Amino acid sequence: MMKQRSDNEKSVFKAAQGSVSWKSPANIAIVKYWGKYPVQLPMNPSLSFVLKNSVVKIRMDYDINPADHFTLAHFSINGNQNDAFKKRITAYLEGLTEHFPFLQHTRLRIESTSTFPHSAGIASSAAAFSALALCLCSIEAEIRSGKSVEFFRKASFMARLGSGSACRSVYDGMVVWGKTPYLPGSSDEYAVRLDDQSVHPDFFSLRDAILIVDSRQKKVSSSEGHALMHQHPYRSARKNQAENNLKRLLNAVKEGDFHTFGEIAENEALSLHSLMMSSDPGYTLMHPNSLRLIEKIRDFRRETNIPLYFTMDAGPNIHLLYPKEYSDRVVPLIRDELAERCEDREWIDDAMGRGPVNLGKEA
């Protein structure tokens, strides 16, 4: 457990004001995290990459006064005050005082803006909690006059406490969360980035086109889905499957083996949805159009030999994964054949991103 210098911290607080701002991306998992223990510790290791265009920007103004108590004075999303989310963020921040003792005496104002299309059915919580955690680490660095070497590790740890998968959004490139013998230094408490030697350069041009099949809020939340894994009849088989898929995926990513990468992505997506269907009670988040699209993607791959694969999150939307060099074949396929199965023909052109950006005091 990450222990911070907290004992004498209270006595050394000085009044301070300032403003920090970060832009942080969503991520999409190839090996899925499914099932958790308190507090937000994963049942199995996962691997994801961050997106380029699906980001949340957070500006945090802070006013530290040793005589004051913690207050979240303002919270808005895209200019609108949001009371439900403000409650969730207040509870999150109140739970972090052990790790950020300055928070006990801080008045915060938080403004959040998101590039996610309105209700596209894509979870923005990973982007939001990673941006929040990065802002808190920046405030800590400002009042201590120095960014610690563990800055991103701490941000990942803190983001995890808000939303598990958020811990994978504080880095660029490919990221692993969860302890596994196949990656030294991996941990259940925070995510680690795969170093440049572990990712073949071919993967830097990875595209992710998100086909919006249904943008409505899902019937069963991820939290409820994670909880159902505790009594799941396939629980131990799932842990083995994820371990084994991660081992093969790490090798494929290093070797530039896009076919194995894609096969694992599809296997994981369909396994995730199978686990939901075989939970007790079982449920489906797939839509008939998700299945029709999967068939079309597989037909196209068989007929053209183009490495076009898919993954899915806990929802009906389909993420199309392919190397950029095939964009001139894949984009027409989306327009001519796949978009008709999307809600209002909507799809989002995204790609592997470069990770979060510190916007300083300007944003």
Ligand code: PMV
């Ligand atoms: O971080 P959560 O609690 O929203 O769970 C996310 C779970 C999946 O998106 C389905 C898989 C993953 O690894 O991101």
